[in-house]
Amino acid sequence: xxxxxxxxxxxxxxxxxxxxxxxxxxxxxxxxxxxxxxxxxxxxxxxxxxxxxxxxxxxxxxxxxxxxxxxxxxxxxxxxxxxxxxxxxxxxxxxxxxxxxxxxxxxxxxxxxxxxxxxxxxxxxxxxxxxxxxxxxxxxxxxxxxxxxxxxxxxxxxxxxxxxxxxxxxxxxxxxxxxxxxxxxxxxxxxxxxxxxxxxxxxxxxxxxxxxxxxxxxxxxxxxxxxxxxxxxxxxxxxxxxxxxxxxxxxxxxxxxxxxxxxxxxxxxxxxxxxxxxxxxxxxxxxxxxxxxxxxxxxxxxxxx
Amino acid sequence: xxxxxxxxxxxxxxxxxxxxxxxxxxxxxxxxxxxxxxxxxxxxxxxxxxxxxxxxxxxxxxxxxxxxxxxxxxxxxxxxxxxxxxxxxxxxxxxxxxxxxxxxxxxxxxxxxxxxxxxxxxxxxxxxxxxxxxxxxxxxxxxxxxxxxxxxxxxxxxxxxxxxxxxxxxxxxxxxxxxxxxxxxxxxxxxxxxxxxxxxxxxxx
Numbered sequence: 001x002x003x004x005x006x007x008x009x010x011x012x013x014x015x016x017x018x019x020x021x022x023x024x025x026x027x028x029x030x031x032x033x034x035x036x037x038x039x040x041x042x043x044x045x046x047x048x049x050x051x052x053x054x055x056x057x058x059x060x061x062x063x064x065x066x067x068x069x070x071x072x073x074x075x076x077x078x079x080x081x082x083x084x085x086x087x088x089x090x091x092x093x094x095x096x097x098x099x100x101x102x103x104x105x106x107x108x109x110x111x112x113x114x115x116x117x118x119x120x121x122x123x124x125x126x127x128x129x130x131x132x133x134x135x136x137x138x139x140x141x142x143x144x145x146x147x148x149x150x151x152x153x154x155x156x157x158x159x160x161x162x163x164x165x166x167x168x169x170x171x172x173x174x175x176x177x178x179x180x181x182x183x184x185x186x187x188x189x190x191x192x193x194x195x196x197x198x199x200x201x202x203x204x205x206x207x208x209x210x211x212x213x214x215x216x217x218x219x220x221x222x223x224x225x226x227x228x229x230x231x232x233x234x235x236x237x238x239x240x241x242x243x244x245x246x247x248x249x250x251x252x253x254x255x256x257x258x259x260x261x262x263x264x265x266x267x268x269x270x271x272x273x274x275x276x277x278x279x280x281x282x283x284x285x286x287x288x289x290x291x292x293x294x295x296x297x298x299x300x301x302x303x304x305x
Numbered sequence: 306x307x308x309x310x311x312x313x314x315x316x317x318x319x320x321x322x323x324x325x326x327x328x329x330x331x332x333x334x335x336x337x338x339x340x341x342x343x344x345x346x347x348x349x350x351x352x353x354x355x356x357x358x359x360x361x362x363x364x365x366x367x368x369x370x371x372x373x374x375x376x377x378x379x380x381x382x383x384x385x386x387x388x389x390x391x392x393x394x395x396x397x398x399x400x401x402x403x404x405x406x407x408x409x410x411x412x413x414x415x416x417x418x419x420x421x422x423x424x425x426x427x428x429x430x431x432x433x434x435x436x437x438x439x440x441x442x443x444x445x446x447x448x449x450x451x452x453x454x455x456x457x458x459x460x461x462x463x464x465x466x467x468x469x470x471x472x473x474x475x476x477x478x479x480x481x482x483x484x485x486x487x488x489x490x491x492x493x494x495x496x497x498x499x500x501x502x503x504x505x506x507x508x509x510x
Contacts, residue, residue, distance in 0.1 A: 072353040079346045079410075079418040083382070086412045170350040170422065224413055226379045232368060235384040239408050243420060246350055 049271035063257035077247025099190030105164030173246035194248035203255035
Protein backbone atom coordinates (compact mmCIF):
# COMPACT_ATOMS: atom_id res chain seq x y z
CA UNK A 1 0.00 0.00 0.00
CA UNK A 2 1.59 3.28 -1.03
CA UNK A 3 1.61 5.97 1.58
CA UNK A 4 0.50 9.35 0.35
CA UNK A 5 3.24 11.90 0.05
CA UNK A 6 1.53 14.32 2.46
CA UNK A 7 1.73 11.84 5.28
CA UNK A 8 5.44 11.34 4.66
CA UNK A 9 6.07 15.06 4.87
CA UNK A 10 4.32 15.43 8.19
CA UNK A 11 6.38 12.58 9.53
CA UNK A 12 9.56 14.41 8.76
CA UNK A 13 8.46 17.42 10.73
CA UNK A 14 7.42 15.47 13.77
CA UNK A 15 9.81 13.64 16.01
CA UNK A 16 11.33 10.60 14.42
CA UNK A 17 9.00 7.65 14.75
CA UNK A 18 10.03 4.11 15.02
CA UNK A 19 8.80 2.72 11.74
CA UNK A 20 6.64 -0.21 12.58
CA UNK A 21 6.26 -3.09 10.15
CA UNK A 22 2.80 -1.82 9.21
CA UNK A 23 4.36 1.08 7.32
CA UNK A 24 6.76 -0.99 5.30
CA UNK A 25 6.18 -0.61 1.56
CA UNK A 26 4.81 -4.04 0.93
CA UNK A 27 5.41 -3.88 -2.80
CA UNK A 28 9.14 -3.87 -2.37
CA UNK A 29 9.81 -6.48 0.24
CA UNK A 30 8.51 -9.96 -0.39
CA UNK A 31 9.48 -13.42 0.70
CA UNK A 32 11.09 -15.32 -2.13
CA UNK A 33 8.53 -17.81 -3.47
CA UNK A 34 9.77 -21.30 -2.85
CA UNK A 35 10.28 -23.78 -5.65
CA UNK A 36 7.30 -25.76 -4.42
CA UNK A 37 4.96 -22.74 -4.66
CA UNK A 38 6.02 -22.06 -8.20
CA UNK A 39 5.69 -25.71 -9.16
CA UNK A 40 2.20 -25.80 -7.76
CA UNK A 41 1.15 -22.67 -9.60
CA UNK A 42 2.67 -23.91 -12.82
CA UNK A 43 0.80 -27.20 -12.59
CA UNK A 44 -2.54 -25.53 -11.96
CA UNK A 45 -2.12 -23.05 -14.80
CA UNK A 46 -1.20 -25.88 -17.16
CA UNK A 47 -4.40 -27.65 -16.18
CA UNK A 48 -6.39 -24.52 -16.79
CA UNK A 49 -4.84 -24.16 -20.20
CA UNK A 50 -5.83 -27.72 -21.08
CA UNK A 51 -9.40 -27.08 -19.99
CA UNK A 52 -9.75 -23.82 -21.88
CA UNK A 53 -8.26 -25.38 -24.98
CA UNK A 54 -10.72 -28.24 -24.91
CA UNK A 55 -13.61 -25.82 -24.25
CA UNK A 56 -12.50 -23.89 -27.30
CA UNK A 57 -12.56 -27.05 -29.42
CA UNK A 58 -16.02 -27.95 -28.20
CA UNK A 59 -17.28 -24.43 -28.85
CA UNK A 60 -15.75 -24.46 -32.31
CA UNK A 61 -17.64 -27.64 -33.17
CA UNK A 62 -20.89 -26.28 -31.77
CA UNK A 63 -20.34 -23.00 -33.55
CA UNK A 64 -19.86 -24.74 -36.91
CA UNK A 65 -23.17 -26.53 -36.47
CA UNK A 66 -24.96 -23.43 -35.22
CA UNK A 67 -23.77 -21.36 -38.13
CA UNK A 68 -24.88 -24.03 -40.58
CA UNK A 69 -28.35 -24.09 -39.04
CA UNK A 70 -28.50 -20.32 -38.92
CA UNK A 71 -28.58 -19.94 -42.69
CA UNK A 72 -32.08 -21.35 -43.24
CA UNK A 73 -33.23 -19.90 -39.93
CA UNK A 74 -32.29 -16.44 -41.14
CA UNK A 75 -34.38 -16.76 -44.29
CA UNK A 76 -37.22 -18.11 -42.18
CA UNK A 77 -36.93 -15.28 -39.65
CA UNK A 78 -36.74 -12.50 -42.21
CA UNK A 79 -39.75 -14.02 -43.93
CA UNK A 80 -41.67 -13.95 -40.67
CA UNK A 81 -40.71 -10.34 -39.95
CA UNK A 82 -41.54 -9.21 -43.48
CA UNK A 83 -45.14 -8.45 -42.60
CA UNK A 84 -44.19 -6.08 -39.80
CA UNK A 85 -41.73 -4.29 -42.03
CA UNK A 86 -43.83 -4.06 -45.18
CA UNK A 87 -47.04 -3.16 -43.47
CA UNK A 88 -45.18 -0.80 -41.12
CA UNK A 89 -47.23 -1.80 -38.16
CA UNK A 90 -46.71 0.50 -35.20
CA UNK A 91 -48.42 0.37 -31.87
CA UNK A 92 -50.36 3.53 -31.03
CA UNK A 93 -48.54 5.76 -28.59
CA UNK A 94 -51.09 5.53 -25.83
CA UNK A 95 -50.72 1.81 -25.38
CA UNK A 96 -49.30 1.08 -21.98
CA UNK A 97 -48.26 -2.54 -21.71
CA UNK A 98 -44.86 -3.46 -22.97
CA UNK A 99 -43.03 -6.76 -22.99
CA UNK A 100 -39.29 -7.29 -23.21
CA UNK A 101 -37.88 -10.70 -24.05
CA UNK A 102 -34.17 -11.09 -23.41
CA UNK A 103 -32.71 -14.11 -25.22
CA UNK A 104 -29.52 -15.55 -23.85
CA UNK A 105 -28.52 -18.83 -22.27
CA UNK A 106 -27.66 -20.64 -19.04
CA UNK A 107 -23.91 -20.98 -19.40
CA UNK A 108 -21.19 -18.47 -18.89
CA UNK A 109 -17.58 -18.08 -19.99
CA UNK A 110 -18.70 -16.51 -23.23
CA UNK A 111 -17.46 -12.96 -22.96
CA UNK A 112 -19.97 -10.13 -22.84
CA UNK A 113 -22.95 -12.02 -24.27
CA UNK A 114 -25.13 -11.99 -21.17
CA UNK A 115 -24.06 -8.62 -19.85
CA UNK A 116 -24.83 -6.87 -23.13
CA UNK A 117 -28.38 -8.26 -23.12
CA UNK A 118 -28.82 -7.36 -19.46
CA UNK A 119 -27.52 -3.85 -20.09
CA UNK A 120 -29.91 -3.31 -22.99
CA UNK A 121 -32.77 -4.67 -20.90
CA UNK A 122 -31.96 -2.33 -18.02
CA UNK A 123 -31.82 0.68 -20.35
CA UNK A 124 -35.09 -0.24 -21.99
CA UNK A 125 -36.80 -0.76 -18.64
CA UNK A 126 -35.64 2.66 -17.48
CA UNK A 127 -36.74 4.38 -20.69
CA UNK A 128 -40.13 2.74 -20.74
CA UNK A 129 -40.91 3.32 -17.07
CA UNK A 130 -39.90 6.95 -17.48
CA UNK A 131 -42.32 7.18 -20.40
CA UNK A 132 -45.02 5.87 -18.12
CA UNK A 133 -45.43 2.41 -19.62
CA UNK A 134 -45.89 -0.82 -17.79
CA UNK A 135 -43.02 -3.21 -18.50
CA UNK A 136 -42.61 -6.91 -17.95
CA UNK A 137 -39.49 -8.90 -18.73
CA UNK A 138 -39.17 -12.46 -19.92
CA UNK A 139 -35.73 -14.01 -19.52
CA UNK A 140 -34.77 -16.87 -21.80
CA UNK A 141 -31.76 -18.37 -20.08
CA UNK A 142 -30.78 -18.50 -16.45
CA UNK A 143 -28.04 -15.88 -16.78
CA UNK A 144 -30.55 -13.11 -17.52
CA UNK A 145 -32.43 -13.96 -14.38
CA UNK A 146 -29.21 -13.98 -12.40
CA UNK A 147 -28.08 -10.62 -13.70
CA UNK A 148 -31.38 -8.81 -13.29
CA UNK A 149 -32.92 -10.52 -10.29
CA UNK A 150 -31.53 -8.27 -7.63
CA UNK A 151 -32.27 -4.89 -9.13
CA UNK A 152 -35.21 -5.55 -11.43
CA UNK A 153 -36.65 -8.65 -9.86
CA UNK A 154 -40.21 -7.37 -9.77
CA UNK A 155 -40.32 -6.90 -13.55
CA UNK A 156 -39.92 -10.59 -14.28
CA UNK A 157 -42.84 -12.38 -15.83
CA UNK A 158 -41.25 -15.66 -16.88
CA UNK A 159 -37.83 -17.28 -16.94
CA UNK A 160 -36.76 -20.21 -19.09
CA UNK A 161 -34.02 -22.59 -18.06
CA UNK A 162 -32.05 -25.33 -19.81
CA UNK A 163 -31.29 -23.04 -22.72
CA UNK A 164 -27.98 -23.46 -24.47
CA UNK A 165 -27.27 -27.08 -23.67
CA UNK A 166 -28.66 -28.33 -26.97
CA UNK A 167 -29.14 -26.39 -30.21
CA UNK A 168 -32.53 -24.66 -30.13
CA UNK A 169 -35.31 -26.17 -32.19
CA UNK A 170 -38.63 -24.82 -33.35
CA UNK A 171 -40.24 -26.84 -30.57
CA UNK A 172 -38.40 -24.78 -27.97
CA UNK A 173 -39.59 -21.57 -29.58
CA UNK A 174 -43.15 -22.89 -29.60
CA UNK A 175 -42.94 -23.71 -25.91
CA UNK A 176 -41.79 -20.18 -25.13
CA UNK A 177 -44.51 -18.69 -27.33
CA UNK A 178 -47.16 -20.87 -25.73
CA UNK A 179 -46.13 -19.93 -22.19
CA UNK A 180 -46.08 -16.26 -23.16
CA UNK A 181 -49.58 -16.41 -24.57
CA UNK A 182 -50.87 -18.36 -21.57
CA UNK A 183 -49.20 -16.11 -19.04
CA UNK A 184 -52.15 -13.80 -18.94
CA UNK A 185 -50.13 -10.65 -19.49
CA UNK A 186 -51.96 -8.82 -22.25
CA UNK A 187 -49.10 -6.90 -23.74
CA UNK A 188 -49.73 -4.41 -26.54
CA UNK A 189 -46.31 -4.42 -28.04
CA UNK A 190 -42.92 -5.74 -27.18
CA UNK A 191 -39.44 -6.44 -28.39
CA UNK A 192 -37.13 -9.39 -28.48
CA UNK A 193 -33.58 -8.50 -27.50
CA UNK A 194 -30.96 -10.92 -28.75
CA UNK A 195 -27.40 -11.01 -30.04
CA UNK A 196 -27.34 -10.93 -33.79
CA UNK A 197 -24.47 -12.88 -35.28
CA UNK A 198 -22.28 -10.82 -37.61
CA UNK A 199 -19.06 -12.79 -37.87
CA UNK A 200 -16.87 -15.15 -35.88
CA UNK A 201 -15.39 -12.28 -33.95
CA UNK A 202 -18.33 -9.91 -33.76
CA UNK A 203 -21.97 -9.88 -32.78
CA UNK A 204 -24.38 -7.06 -32.08
CA UNK A 205 -27.21 -6.77 -29.60
CA UNK A 206 -30.33 -6.22 -31.66
CA UNK A 207 -34.00 -5.69 -31.09
CA UNK A 208 -36.93 -6.98 -33.08
CA UNK A 209 -40.52 -5.85 -32.49
CA UNK A 210 -43.47 -8.05 -31.68
CA UNK A 211 -47.06 -6.92 -31.59
CA UNK A 212 -50.14 -8.25 -29.98
CA UNK A 213 -53.15 -9.49 -31.88
CA UNK A 214 -55.16 -6.38 -31.08
CA UNK A 215 -52.44 -4.01 -32.23
CA UNK A 216 -52.06 -5.79 -35.56
CA UNK A 217 -55.81 -6.10 -36.08
CA UNK A 218 -56.27 -2.44 -35.33
CA UNK A 219 -53.46 -1.28 -37.56
CA UNK A 220 -54.75 0.61 -40.57
CA UNK A 221 -52.14 -0.76 -42.95
CA UNK A 222 -53.66 -4.18 -42.43
CA UNK A 223 -56.70 -3.22 -44.47
CA UNK A 224 -54.84 -3.83 -47.72
CA UNK A 225 -54.65 -7.50 -46.83
CA UNK A 226 -57.70 -9.18 -48.17
CA UNK A 227 -59.97 -11.80 -46.72
CA UNK A 228 -58.68 -12.01 -43.15
CA UNK A 229 -60.88 -13.05 -40.32
CA UNK A 230 -60.09 -12.89 -36.63
CA UNK A 231 -59.33 -16.59 -36.22
CA UNK A 232 -56.90 -16.67 -39.10
CA UNK A 233 -55.17 -13.53 -37.87
CA UNK A 234 -54.85 -14.88 -34.35
CA UNK A 235 -53.38 -18.13 -35.66
CA UNK A 236 -51.04 -16.18 -37.89
CA UNK A 237 -49.93 -13.93 -35.03
CA UNK A 238 -49.15 -16.83 -32.72
CA UNK A 239 -47.18 -18.58 -35.43
CA UNK A 240 -45.23 -15.39 -36.19
CA UNK A 241 -44.38 -15.00 -32.51
CA UNK A 242 -42.92 -18.51 -32.45
CA UNK A 243 -41.04 -17.76 -35.67
CA UNK A 244 -39.46 -14.59 -34.31
CA UNK A 245 -38.46 -16.37 -31.11
CA UNK A 246 -36.94 -19.23 -33.12
CA UNK A 247 -34.93 -16.79 -35.22
CA UNK A 248 -33.64 -14.90 -32.18
CA UNK A 249 -32.72 -18.17 -30.44
CA UNK A 250 -30.73 -19.34 -33.46
CA UNK A 251 -28.87 -16.03 -33.79
CA UNK A 252 -28.19 -15.96 -30.06
CA UNK A 253 -26.76 -19.45 -29.99
CA UNK A 254 -24.43 -18.78 -32.88
CA UNK A 255 -23.18 -15.53 -31.30
CA UNK A 256 -22.72 -17.26 -27.97
CA UNK A 257 -20.69 -20.14 -29.37
CA UNK A 258 -18.46 -17.83 -31.36
CA UNK A 259 -17.95 -15.58 -28.33
CA UNK A 260 -17.13 -18.57 -26.14
CA UNK A 261 -14.63 -19.76 -28.73
CA UNK A 262 -12.94 -16.34 -28.68
CA UNK A 263 -13.00 -16.12 -24.90
CA UNK A 264 -11.51 -19.57 -24.40
CA UNK A 265 -8.91 -18.87 -27.05
CA UNK A 266 -7.87 -15.71 -25.22
CA UNK A 267 -7.80 -17.58 -21.93
CA UNK A 268 -5.56 -20.27 -23.41
CA UNK A 269 -3.24 -17.61 -24.80
CA UNK A 270 -3.07 -15.83 -21.46
CA UNK A 271 -2.44 -19.11 -19.71
CA UNK A 272 0.47 -19.95 -22.01
CA UNK A 273 1.90 -16.49 -21.44
CA UNK A 274 1.71 -17.02 -17.71
CA UNK A 275 3.26 -20.45 -18.09
CA UNK A 276 6.21 -18.96 -20.00
CA UNK A 277 6.77 -16.29 -17.40
CA UNK A 278 6.44 -18.71 -14.53
CA UNK A 279 8.81 -21.18 -16.17
CA UNK A 280 11.44 -18.46 -16.37
CA UNK A 281 10.85 -17.55 -12.73
CA UNK A 282 11.05 -21.23 -11.83
CA UNK A 283 14.39 -21.61 -13.59
CA UNK A 284 15.76 -18.49 -11.96
CA UNK A 285 14.59 -19.64 -8.55
CA UNK A 286 16.08 -23.08 -9.11
CA UNK A 287 19.43 -21.58 -10.06
CA UNK A 288 19.29 -19.26 -7.06
CA UNK A 289 18.67 -22.22 -4.74
CA UNK A 290 21.62 -24.11 -6.24
CA UNK A 291 23.86 -21.06 -5.95
CA UNK A 292 22.82 -20.59 -2.32
CA UNK A 293 23.66 -24.18 -1.49
CA UNK A 294 27.01 -23.87 -3.24
CA UNK A 295 27.82 -20.72 -1.31
CA UNK A 296 26.97 -22.40 1.96
CA UNK A 297 29.11 -25.39 1.12
CA UNK A 298 32.01 -23.28 -0.02
CA UNK A 299 31.87 -20.88 2.90
CA UNK A 300 31.59 -23.83 5.25
CA UNK A 301 34.61 -25.42 3.64
CA UNK A 302 36.53 -22.13 3.73
CA UNK A 303 35.72 -21.72 7.43
CA UNK A 304 37.29 -25.08 8.16
CA UNK A 305 40.57 -24.08 6.60
CA UNK B 306 -87.52 21.61 -44.13
CA UNK B 307 -83.95 22.59 -44.58
CA UNK B 308 -83.75 20.52 -47.75
CA UNK B 309 -86.89 22.11 -49.14
CA UNK B 310 -85.44 25.55 -48.65
CA UNK B 311 -82.24 24.59 -50.43
CA UNK B 312 -84.15 23.19 -53.36
CA UNK B 313 -86.09 26.41 -53.70
CA UNK B 314 -82.89 28.40 -53.70
CA UNK B 315 -81.42 26.21 -56.39
CA UNK B 316 -84.38 26.61 -58.61
CA UNK B 317 -84.30 30.31 -58.16
CA UNK B 318 -80.65 30.71 -59.10
CA UNK B 319 -79.72 30.28 -62.67
CA UNK B 320 -78.38 26.84 -63.18
CA UNK B 321 -74.84 27.20 -64.35
CA UNK B 322 -74.14 25.26 -67.49
CA UNK B 323 -71.93 22.25 -67.16
CA UNK B 324 -68.51 23.07 -68.50
CA UNK B 325 -67.75 21.51 -71.84
CA UNK B 326 -64.45 19.71 -71.85
CA UNK B 327 -62.00 21.06 -74.42
CA UNK B 328 -61.62 18.82 -77.43
CA UNK B 329 -58.72 16.42 -76.92
CA UNK B 330 -56.76 14.51 -79.47
CA UNK B 331 -57.79 10.91 -79.53
CA UNK B 332 -55.18 8.59 -78.08
CA UNK B 333 -54.74 5.10 -76.78
CA UNK B 334 -54.35 4.24 -73.15
CA UNK B 335 -50.85 3.26 -72.10
CA UNK B 336 -50.23 -0.41 -71.74
CA UNK B 337 -50.59 -1.49 -68.17
CA UNK B 338 -47.25 -1.83 -66.42
CA UNK B 339 -45.96 -5.38 -66.66
CA UNK B 340 -46.73 -7.49 -63.60
CA UNK B 341 -43.95 -7.37 -61.05
CA UNK B 342 -42.43 -10.82 -60.86
CA UNK B 343 -43.29 -12.79 -57.77
CA UNK B 344 -40.50 -13.05 -55.22
CA UNK B 345 -41.34 -16.38 -53.63
CA UNK B 346 -39.85 -17.49 -50.34
CA UNK B 347 -40.71 -20.97 -49.10
CA UNK B 348 -38.92 -22.17 -45.98
CA UNK B 349 -39.21 -24.38 -42.95
CA UNK B 350 -37.22 -23.71 -39.77
CA UNK B 351 -34.52 -26.11 -40.92
CA UNK B 352 -34.57 -25.84 -44.69
CA UNK B 353 -35.01 -23.23 -47.36
CA UNK B 354 -36.65 -24.35 -50.59
CA UNK B 355 -37.06 -21.05 -52.39
CA UNK B 356 -35.66 -17.67 -51.42
CA UNK B 357 -36.96 -14.74 -53.40
CA UNK B 358 -37.32 -16.98 -56.42
CA UNK B 359 -39.28 -16.08 -59.49
CA UNK B 360 -41.97 -18.71 -59.97
CA UNK B 361 -45.12 -18.70 -61.98
CA UNK B 362 -47.68 -20.03 -59.55
CA UNK B 363 -47.97 -21.52 -56.11
CA UNK B 364 -50.92 -23.58 -54.90
CA UNK B 365 -51.37 -23.53 -51.15
CA UNK B 366 -53.84 -25.38 -48.90
CA UNK B 367 -55.18 -22.98 -46.29
CA UNK B 368 -57.77 -23.19 -43.57
CA UNK B 369 -60.18 -21.20 -45.69
CA UNK B 370 -59.57 -23.30 -48.77
CA UNK B 371 -56.90 -24.01 -51.36
CA UNK B 372 -55.96 -21.33 -53.78
CA UNK B 373 -53.30 -20.56 -56.32
CA UNK B 374 -51.11 -17.51 -56.04
CA UNK B 375 -49.83 -15.79 -59.17
CA UNK B 376 -47.84 -12.61 -59.47
CA UNK B 377 -49.81 -9.52 -58.47
CA UNK B 378 -52.15 -11.56 -56.28
CA UNK B 379 -54.20 -9.46 -53.90
CA UNK B 380 -52.36 -9.12 -50.55
CA UNK B 381 -53.54 -11.59 -47.97
CA UNK B 382 -52.53 -13.44 -44.81
CA UNK B 383 -53.49 -17.07 -44.47
CA UNK B 384 -52.74 -20.04 -42.29
CA UNK B 385 -51.73 -23.32 -43.90
CA UNK B 386 -53.60 -26.54 -43.44
CA UNK B 387 -51.79 -29.89 -43.64
CA UNK B 388 -51.56 -30.64 -47.31
CA UNK B 389 -49.56 -30.25 -50.45
CA UNK B 390 -47.99 -27.06 -51.71
CA UNK B 391 -47.40 -27.14 -55.46
CA UNK B 392 -44.88 -24.76 -56.97
CA UNK B 393 -45.03 -24.16 -60.72
CA UNK B 394 -41.69 -22.85 -61.91
CA UNK B 395 -41.23 -20.43 -64.80
CA UNK B 396 -40.77 -23.31 -67.23
CA UNK B 397 -43.94 -25.00 -66.05
CA UNK B 398 -42.47 -27.85 -64.00
CA UNK B 399 -44.44 -28.52 -60.86
CA UNK B 400 -42.82 -29.50 -57.58
CA UNK B 401 -44.91 -30.74 -54.71
CA UNK B 402 -44.15 -30.37 -51.03
CA UNK B 403 -46.03 -31.71 -48.09
CA UNK B 404 -46.51 -29.13 -45.33
CA UNK B 405 -47.80 -29.73 -41.84
CA UNK B 406 -48.85 -26.21 -40.92
CA UNK B 407 -47.64 -22.67 -41.27
CA UNK B 408 -48.51 -19.32 -42.75
CA UNK B 409 -48.79 -17.67 -46.13
CA UNK B 410 -48.27 -13.96 -46.67
CA UNK B 411 -48.81 -12.16 -49.96
CA UNK B 412 -47.69 -8.55 -49.97
CA UNK B 413 -48.67 -5.71 -52.23
CA UNK B 414 -45.32 -5.79 -54.02
CA UNK B 415 -45.83 -9.38 -55.13
CA UNK B 416 -43.56 -10.92 -52.50
CA UNK B 417 -44.93 -14.18 -51.19
CA UNK B 418 -43.69 -15.90 -48.05
CA UNK B 419 -44.79 -19.43 -47.29
CA UNK B 420 -43.41 -20.44 -43.91
CA UNK B 421 -44.11 -24.03 -42.97
CA UNK B 422 -43.48 -25.67 -39.67
CA UNK B 423 -42.52 -28.92 -41.36
CA UNK B 424 -42.14 -29.17 -45.10
CA UNK B 425 -40.77 -32.09 -47.05
CA UNK B 426 -40.63 -33.10 -50.67
CA UNK B 427 -42.94 -35.93 -51.54
CA UNK B 428 -40.15 -38.46 -51.88
CA UNK B 429 -39.25 -37.92 -48.22
CA UNK B 430 -42.52 -39.42 -47.09
CA UNK B 431 -41.97 -42.89 -45.75
CA UNK B 432 -44.92 -44.92 -46.95
CA UNK B 433 -43.79 -48.00 -45.05
CA UNK B 434 -44.37 -46.18 -41.80
CA UNK B 435 -47.16 -43.99 -42.96
CA UNK B 436 -49.85 -46.57 -43.23
CA UNK B 437 -50.31 -49.74 -41.29
CA UNK B 438 -49.37 -52.85 -43.17
CA UNK B 439 -52.12 -53.77 -45.58
CA UNK B 440 -54.43 -56.34 -44.07
CA UNK B 441 -57.02 -56.62 -46.74
CA UNK B 442 -58.09 -55.12 -50.00
CA UNK B 443 -56.28 -51.88 -50.68
CA UNK B 444 -59.43 -49.86 -50.38
CA UNK B 445 -59.94 -50.98 -46.83
CA UNK B 446 -56.54 -50.73 -45.21
CA UNK B 447 -56.40 -47.03 -45.57
CA UNK B 448 -58.98 -46.86 -42.89
CA UNK B 449 -56.81 -48.03 -40.02
CA UNK B 450 -54.45 -46.29 -37.71
CA UNK B 451 -52.99 -47.50 -34.44
CA UNK B 452 -54.87 -46.37 -31.41
CA UNK B 453 -52.44 -44.74 -28.98
CA UNK B 454 -54.10 -46.06 -25.85
CA UNK B 455 -54.39 -49.71 -26.70
CA UNK B 456 -52.85 -52.19 -29.07
CA UNK B 457 -55.95 -52.42 -31.17
CA UNK B 458 -56.61 -50.61 -34.36
CA UNK B 459 -59.20 -47.89 -34.54
CA UNK B 460 -61.10 -47.95 -37.77
CA UNK B 461 -62.00 -44.82 -39.58
CA UNK B 462 -65.20 -43.85 -41.20
CA UNK B 463 -63.87 -44.01 -44.74
CA UNK B 464 -65.96 -45.27 -47.59
CA UNK B 465 -65.04 -48.85 -48.26
CA UNK B 466 -63.32 -49.32 -44.90
CA UNK B 467 -63.97 -52.98 -44.33
CA UNK B 468 -64.03 -54.65 -40.98
CA UNK B 469 -60.78 -56.38 -40.32
CA UNK B 470 -60.56 -59.45 -38.11
CA UNK B 471 -57.58 -57.79 -36.40
CA UNK B 472 -59.60 -54.78 -35.44
CA UNK B 473 -59.77 -55.60 -31.81
CA UNK B 474 -62.07 -53.84 -29.44
CA UNK B 475 -60.59 -50.42 -29.13
CA UNK B 476 -62.13 -48.83 -26.07
CA UNK B 477 -61.45 -45.40 -27.53
CA UNK B 478 -63.44 -45.24 -30.72
CA UNK B 479 -63.58 -41.48 -30.34
CA UNK B 480 -59.84 -41.25 -30.81
CA UNK B 481 -60.13 -41.63 -34.52
CA UNK B 482 -57.13 -40.15 -36.13
CA UNK B 483 -56.02 -39.64 -39.62
CA UNK B 484 -53.47 -41.92 -41.19
CA UNK B 485 -50.03 -41.37 -39.78
CA UNK B 486 -47.53 -39.80 -42.06
CA UNK B 487 -43.93 -40.76 -41.55
CA UNK B 488 -41.00 -38.73 -42.75
CA UNK B 489 -37.89 -40.64 -43.73
CA UNK B 490 -34.82 -40.20 -41.67
CA UNK B 491 -36.35 -37.99 -39.07
CA UNK B 492 -38.17 -40.55 -36.99
CA UNK B 493 -41.17 -38.29 -36.98
CA UNK B 494 -44.72 -39.41 -37.16
CA UNK B 495 -47.15 -36.62 -37.80
CA UNK B 496 -50.56 -37.33 -36.47
CA UNK B 497 -53.37 -35.17 -35.14
CA UNK B 498 -52.15 -32.47 -37.41
CA UNK B 499 -53.74 -29.13 -36.94
CA UNK B 500 -52.80 -25.66 -37.93
CA UNK B 501 -50.54 -23.92 -35.50
CA UNK B 502 -49.03 -26.45 -33.12
CA UNK B 503 -49.01 -29.91 -34.64
CA UNK B 504 -48.69 -32.58 -32.02
CA UNK B 505 -46.06 -35.13 -32.79
CA UNK B 506 -45.51 -38.46 -31.23
CA UNK B 507 -42.01 -39.93 -31.46
CA UNK B 508 -41.70 -42.86 -33.80
CA UNK B 509 -41.21 -45.96 -31.72
CA UNK B 510 -40.27 -48.17 -34.61
